[in-house]
Amino acid sequence: MSTTIPNATDQNPLTGLDQWDDFVEGRYREGKSQEEFRQYDKAAQPGVAEFYRLNHENQTVAFVLEKEKEYYSLQKGMKSIWEAAEFLNTMVDDSDPDTDLTQIEHLLQTSEAIRRDGHPRWMVLAGFLHDLGKCLCLYGEPQWAVVGDTFPVGCAWSPDIVYHEYFANNPDRNVPEYQTKYGIYEPNCGLDKLHMSFSHDGYIAEVMKPYLNIEALSMLRYHSFYPWHKHGAYDYLANEQDRAMLPWVLKFNQYDLYSKGHTKPDVRALKPYYDDLFAEFLPASLAW
Ligand SMILES: [Fe+2]
Numbered sequence: 001m002s003t004t005i006p007n008a009t010d011q012n013p014l015t016g017l018d019q020w021d022d023f024v025e026g027r028y029r030e031g032k033s034q035e036e037f038r039q040y041d042k043a044a045q046p047g048v049a050e051f052y053r054l055n056h057e058n059q060t061v062a063f064v065l066e067k068e069k070e071y072y073s074l075q076k077g078m079k080s081i082w083e084a085a086e087f088l089n090t091m092v093d094d095s096d097p098d099t100d101l102t103q104i105e106h107l108l109q110t111s112e113a114i115r116r117d118g119h120p121r122w123m124v125l126a127g128f129l130h131d132l133g134k135c136l137c138l139y140g141e142p143q144w145a146v147v148g149d150t151f152p153v154g155c156a157w158s159p160d161i162v163y164h165e166y167f168a169n170n171p172d173r174n175v176p177e178y179q180t181k182y183g184i185y186e187p188n189c190g191l192d193k194l195h196m197s198f199s200h201d202g203y204i205a206e207v208m209k210p211y212l213n214i215e216a217l218s219m220l221r222y223h224s225f226y227p228w229h230k231h232g233a234y235d236y237l238a239n240e241q242d243r244a245m246l247p248w249v250l251k252f253n254q255y256d257l258y259s260k261g262h263t264k265p266d267v268r269a270l271k272p273y274y275d276d277l278f279a280e281f282l283p284a285s286l287a288w
Pocket residue numbers: 130131200223224
């Protein structure tokens with residue numbers, strides 16, 4: 001049974017979740033400034049611009065707190081990693097279902113590229129896990145609450161957030177406390193104190209919190225926090241530990257952005273390696 005991601009509704013302007021990944025990859029390709037890419041993109045991919053409009057208008061403090069309450073208590077049932085991956089696989093990208101890789105194949109491409117380069121096993125694991133939180137779509141969340149660049153809510157939006165102008169219609173614009181540099185936070189309080197815009201990143205980090213080291217958790221939690229890891233924004237909310245984690249997040253980002261290809265990983269052949277890897281770090285079944 002498969003679930004097709006709804007599109008062409010005002011809630012889901014992307015033709016598929018991968019469209020956002022492709023957009024980000026193109027945005028950071030060499031030789032194109034952010035502004036150039038954005039101008040190009042607005043015309044070429046109106047769905048992406050519309051996606052960011054919905055994201056920036058709806059990711060408010062109230063929305064984020066509500067979603068954290070709903071999902072961070074992990075009440076969606078127990079699943080093994082393979083079960084979670086199979087569940088995610090029921091989501092078919094209807095932009096091109098015949099040629100696109102399945103969700104599991106995408107995860108394996110990332111983790112296998114990390115493994116090939118000889119990185120530690122916990123990082124290979126982080127590669128496999130990092131997008132499992134996209135199952136939020138299957139729980140009924142709209143795309144703008146699942147993918148996209150993340151940013152803290154409750155403080156001034158950095159100009160480094162792409163399509164920044166769409167924050168003009170975010171209701172938090174009218175809450176003076178949320179519009180100051182530090183907002184509801186203390187200077188250099190540490191990124192883990194922030195309420196980040198709701199997405200698959202924060203959700204998977206919550207699921208994995210009891211089991212992984214801080215490096216792997218930072219990769220999961222901040223992999224879409226482009227304003228921070230690519231542009232250096234929000235450093236005034238980060239602490240020394242976050243700065244120590246930044247090189248790991250950046251290292252991970254290379255694999256997230258550029259490991260995509262059209263060679264299908266052989267899931268069956270790789271399974272024994274991943275069975276061992278999951279058993280090394282994780283219980284047989286986890287709360288989601
Ligand atoms: Fe992701």
